Amino acid sequence: MTARIVHIARNTFREAVRDRALYNLIAFTLLLSGAAIFVGQISIEIERLVVVNLGLTAVSLFGVVIAIFIGIGLVSKEIDKRTLYTVLSRPVRRWEFIIGKFFGLAGTLVVNTFFMAIGVFGALLYVAHKFSKPDALILVALYFIILEFLIICSLALLFSSFSSPLLSAVFAFSLFVIGSFADDLRGFARLTHGFTRWFATGAAYLVPNFSTLNVISQVAHQQPLRAQLILQNSLYALFYTAMALSGAVLIFERRNLK
Amino acid sequence: MAAIEILGLEKTYMVGFWRKRPKRALEPLHLTVEEGEIFGFLGPNGAGKTTTLKMLMGLVFPTAGTARLLGRAWTDPEVKAQIGFLPEQPYFYDYLTAHELLDYYGQLSGVSGPDRKRRIDEVLARVGLTDIKGLQLRKFSKGMLQRVGIAQAILHNPRLVFLDEPMSGLDPLGRREVRDLIEQFKQEGKTVFFSTHILSDAEALCDRVAIIHKGQLRGVGEIEQLTSSVQGKVEVIWQGTQVPASMKALGAECHVTGDTVRAVLAANQQDAAIDALRREHIRLIAITPLRTSLEAYFVEKLQHSQTAAGTTAGTAAGSNV
Numbered sequence: 001m002t003a004r005i006v007h008i009a010r011n012t013f014r015e016a017v018r019d020r021a022l023y024n025l026i027a028f029t030l031l032l033s034g035a036a037i038f039v040g041q042i043s044i045e046i047e048r049l050v051v052v053n054l055g056l057t058a059v060s061l062f063g064v065v066i067a068i069f070i071g072i073g074l075v076s077k078e079i080d081k082r083t084l085y086t087v088l089s090r091p092v093r094r095w096e097f098i099i100g101k102f103f104g105l106a107g108t109l110v111v112n113t114f115f116m117a118i119g120v121f122g123a124l125l126y127v128a129h130k131f132s133k134p135d136a137l138i139l140v141a142l143y144f145i146i147l148e149f150l151i152i153c154s155l156a157l158l159f160s161s162f163s164s165p166l167l168s169a170v171f172a173f174s175l176f177v178i179g180s181f182a183d184d185l186r187g188f189a190r191l192t193h194g195f196t197r198w199f200a201t202g203a204a205y206l207v208p209n210f211s212t213l214n215v216i217s218q219v220a221h222q223q224p225l226r227a228q229l230i231l232q233n234s235l236y237a238l239f240y241t242a243m244a245l246s247g248a249v250l251i252f253e254r255r256n257l258k
Numbered sequence: 259m260a261a262i263e264i265l266g267l268e269k270t271y272m273v274g275f276w277r278k279r280p281k282r283a284l285e286p287l288h289l290t291v292e293e294g295e296i297f298g299f300l301g302p303n304g305a306g307k308t309t310t311l312k313m314l315m316g317l318v319f320p321t322a323g324t325a326r327l328l329g330r331a332w333t334d335p336e337v338k339a340q341i342g343f344l345p346e347q348p349y350f351y352d353y354l355t356a357h358e359l360l361d362y363y364g365q366l367s368g369v370s371g372p373d374r375k376r377r378i379d380e381v382l383a384r385v386g387l388t389d390i391k392g393l394q395l396r397k398f399s400k401g402m403l404q405r406v407g408i409a410q411a412i413l414h415n416p417r418l419v420f421l422d423e424p425m426s427g428l429d430p431l432g433r434r435e436v437r438d439l440i441e442q443f444k445q446e447g448k449t450v451f452f453s454t455h456i457l458s459d460a461e462a463l464c465d466r467v468a469i470i471h472k473g474q475l476r477g478v479g480e481i482e483q484l485t486s487s488v489q490g491k492v493e494v495i496w497q498g499t500q501v502p503a504s505m506k507a508l509g510a511e512c513h514v515t516g517d518t519v520r521a522v523l524a525a526n527q528q529d530a531a532i533d534a535l536r537r538e539h540i541r542l543i544a545i546t547p548l549r550t551s552l553e554a555y556f557v558e559k560l561q562h563s564q565t566a567a568g569t570t571a572g573t574a575a576g577s578n579v
Contacts, residue, residue, distance in 0.1 A: 007365040018353035081306070081349050086410055089315040089343035090366045091335045135266075257317040258271075 004092055005100040012104020013111075013237060016070055019110060022107045024062050025115050031058060036123035047127035052138060052220040055120035060145045062116065063109050064176055067149050070108070071156025074101045074169035075248075079257055088257070095249045102157055102245060110147040117142050134222040140230065141219040147237035152176060154244035155208070161255070162246040165214070182209035208217055259329055261449035262291040262314070262419050264555050265394045266323035268307050281424035284473045286323060291451055291466075293417070295327075296444050298460035299453040300556065306473040307453035310344055311422050315343050328418055339368055342411035346453075348403060348423040352396035355404050356387050356517040360413055369451045370505075381409040381428060384439070401432045408439060412448075419443055437463060447519035450472035461552045467558050476559040490525045496534075497541040504534035518543065 014249040015209070032055055039050045050231055075098070087097060104228035117138075124135065155175055178185070182204060189200035215225055261525040267285040273281045278307070301307050314325060314332055320378040325332040328340055350359050351558045357378060364374040382388045385405040390398075395406065406445065411419055425433045433456075440463055443450050454460055459465050461481060467480040492508070496519055501512045508530055510521035523531060525547065525566055535542050 011354075011362055015351065015353055056295055059420060072577060082347075083351055084344060085312075085315070085317055085345040085348060086343065086348065086350065086363065086407075087339065089345075090316060090363065090414075091336055091338045091368060103504060149402055254319070256271075256319055257312070 004096050005103065007102035008087075008092070008097060008100025009107060011055065012074070012101050013020070013107045014166070014184040015111055016066075016105070017210075021066055021070060022112055022115075025119075028058055028062055028091050028118055032119050032123045032124075036126045040129060048124065049220050051123050051127050052120070053216060054140070056124055056141050056219065059113060059116045059120065059142065060148065060214075063113060063145065063149050064152055066112060067109055067152040068169055068172045068176070069103065070105055070158050071153050072160050072165045074105060074157055074170060075160040075252065076154040076163075076165050078166065080112065081131050084133065084257060091252070094253050098157065098161070098245065098249050102153055105153045105157075106150055109153065110146060113133060113142060113149070126253065137215075137219045137222070137225060139214070140225055143230070144213040144215055144233055147233055148210055150209045150237055150241045151179075151210070154241040158244045158248040160168055161252040179208040179210040182207055183211040194217070209236065259293050260290045260326070261293040261295070261328055262297075262322070262451060263326040264289040264310070264314075267313055267320045267324060267325055267331065268322050269306075269313060269318065270321045272366060273463060276284075279386075279431065282473055283477070284313075284320075287470075287475055289329070289447060289468055289475065289478065293449050293455055294444070296440060296450045296463050297452070298464035299451060299470065300455065300457065300460055300467050300552075301453075301470040302455055302560065304472075305455075308422055309473075310470070311343075311420055311451075311453060314420065326365070327522070336537065339414065340417045342419040344407045344419075344421045344424055344432075346410040348407035350395050350403065350406060350410075352392060355380035355392050355394055356382065356398075356409070357391040360410060364413055365412045367416050377413055381413050384412075386435070387407045400427050401429065404432065404436070407422045408436065412443070416448065418449045419451065423454055424452055425454060425456055425513045428513045429526075432457075433459065449517050455551045457551075459555055467552070469556060476562075477555070480550055481552055485552060491522055491527050493544075493548050494521045494523065494528075494535075495519070495543040496521075496535055497543055502534055502538045502540070504537070505531060508534065522548065565571065 027182050032051075035054050036051055039047050039054075043050055056218060073082075076255045078087075082099075088094065118122045120138065121131075121135075124138075125131065152172065163171070184209065185200070185204040189197060189204045212229075215229075217223060264287050266288055266307065267284065268286040269282075269284040271283055273279050273283045280385055287306075287310060296571065299307050299310065309318060313320050314327065315334060316338075318453040322429070327337050330337040351362075354362065360378045360381065361374060363379065369377060379388070382391050385408055387402065387405055387409065395403065404424070408421075411421065421440070423435050428436060437459065440452070452463075458515045460464075464481065466480050467479065467484070469484075471475045497517060498519055499514055499517060499520070501510075501514070501519055505512065505521060505523075508523055510527075510531065512519055521531070526539045528545065532542065532545070
């Protein structure tokens, strides 16, 4: 069981690499090195702030784009191209396929983030000439970004299990945008009354809360982060991902592969 | 033991915008294939062959019915370790090489490391792809992909092999090679269930065939048994250059070649033809029963079903009036 999931995950990772998904790293490197040189020349005292802000935001956005655009095709592409037929005609359970695909994409994003993180730290070293203790918080921000990717991967996979790639992309991207303002949505829900309050609160808690996973600004300003937040966010991301994956499995288990 | 027991599998799709209109893809199907048989599943395009195979592979869920493969429930994932499947017009992960693809499928089928390496080399040699095992599949021709498809279907040395249109799109040489492979599978004791609409392939390979049309099973049995059920003809050859009028009266189709005449007529006219030749003192050379081809049987079954459908429609229309 575990072995089959690992094999599927490894093949998904290999597909992403061979389909040149990691080429985004080139664009990222160019962006960050250009920005570091530019910032180093024009800003005084805020080089670090700008580089951390820009670097982490780029890590997040590049990853989200990859997660959505690979994630939406993970299942539907296999059905359209009929590559799934020769996989599911082996002793592979459908849920193993979904979970394997998820880990494959998640692994791709972790590797991608690892290389981008090296880029961020490299740019930081270039502008600040040395690392300071608060720079370790960048690792926490990167961890939260990876949690964000896990949620997006699972959502993309969920949509991919029943809808076309285009619609899946629209759904996943919409949820990413709405989820980035989840705190505002919850604030709005508190201001309303009656049925609207119920509805708004339900919607606010249903969409993924990406705003709680975004600590880029705090890290850039070297503000401390609570250890409790790390635990809370980890549990939240784990729970949300598990729910979305369960949904994907439930749908896919019943789907006719015409 | 029966390798395949299909017990009333049927499939109805709901079509239309609201998915409310039922479309019957397969009527309840009952079929048994014994172990070691080469079984042909014949029918025109859209007959329900691929739907049946997809249901047996667990890719499509039946509306009703059940099946057993190698004595176990067809939904049991573990039985699939003993099954090989070649889909119609197979498409594989084109970023992989043939070797990598087979390695991946071997892993999924639970073939252990050293055994897997040996089996991959064996099957690649068997389908003639050893020289290009390091080439990415995106550079493969259709025929080469079909070979990869066969290689992946037999990689884990399955007891039961399902092949969906294995010869489709292949050139004559490729078809011949696939035929030879299927014959080898039989010699190895494997059960082969293959769907095709190329009747000559079925005729050359199959122990038994089933004919399906519009989702309904029209006939099943050994080819000779099936074709003998269609009224046969005999070929009568005699020496001479003349066709007696009495032979023409029997409805014989006669062709004169050199100093022999060849006549083909209905088998029940055979005795009358012999009598006619005796009366004319003509020297008879041979009388041979003409075997009805599978194609003739197939066409008759299809025409019969169309006529029946037409009659039913006519009756329905008549009753409406």
